[in-house]
Amino acid sequence: MKDVERCFKGRIFDGKDIIEEGWVGIGNDGLISEVGEGKFAHSAENITEGRDLTILPGLIDAHMHFFGCRYEDIAEWNLISGELASVRSVTDMRNLLMAGFTTVRDLGSKTAVHLAQAEIEGDIIGPSVIASGHSLAQTGGNDDLKFLPLEMAKSLSYSYYCDGPWECVSAVRKVIREGATVIKVYASGGFAAGNRPLPNLTFEELKAIVDEGHRSGVKVTAHAYGEEALNNVIDAGIDSIEHGIGLTEDIAERIRKAGIYYIPTMSVYMAEKNNHGRLNLLPRIRGKSRVNRSEIISRHVTKEIEIAQDVGLKIVMGTDFVGAKNSRHGDNTIEIERLSKFLGPEKALKSSTSLAADCIGLDKAGRIRKGYSADLVVVNGNPFKDIVKISKNAVKYVIHGSRIFDIDAMRKVP
């Protein structure tokens, strides 16, 4: 690792198109100084080239969590100490960088605003972190540990509970005060203990959150399952939809017209399948409210992605990984591989670079263009022929924050 003033030669994916042979120059100001096509025309020092290198914009995961937990378990996510979560997340940050991620967006945790600061100040290495801080949720919402007394659950939660539009406005101000650079809201429940996902927060509450977020200059994104929640957030003016389970052609059309980004987070549902070690403390509901979760999920990861693709939604890559044993940070490119099955490799890589940058509001990033941030990943092989070449094992260099990280050398350091 050293200050950059370097040139990389190889195949280039600029965030939109593939240039089979070209070069990218990087200035020591951390910006891309030059992008060229064809044979390298002039001589320069510090050239890195290889037989089959591909240079891409640094990858972006638009939905993940630094929970520092070992299981896909809401109780553990709430109960873990901030100290242990932070220490483990420092390793997760390094692993994400080594896997080619130069920006991640944490949508709800107690640690991410601090990781973001430490990364900017150079105390730790990792991707830039866009952090929501605490997410916003109604009392009794999906991630509320209902077996605990309310005040205890509130104090442990990674969400701030807010009920009524003015409490919602106040909660937005509070997270921004604490360093949030995006707002995350739960517009519905999930599948806690097999229950039917219900809409959370009223339209008025959601509108209050979106308006206050926008008034403060930050984007607002919503966890939304089911028709009612999806319609509520579209009407409220949301910027992006997380999960979006229950997508229909009609709703997809509304999402497209409103220019909202769609983040299907397929990988987390696949990871949950292999779950083990749940604490299972959440109350279970019998009878009508129970749903066939696996049916809903399998529709989401097949039919709903096809609808999103057919309607022409702006599909963005997000894993919803929490760093658990079966959703490890560093394995996040699995979502690109899954998206690629539906969209093909170019669109899947666009969804994790240029489109993801637009979705999360990054300026001059996510593309290889002169004057843009030199956030880059250089991999061995051609991901457009074999998408697995985007996974962590193929990464050779990562450029981020005016530094070049030699990943082969870092792999040797435990």
Ligand SMILES: [Zn+2]
């Ligand atoms: Zn999430």
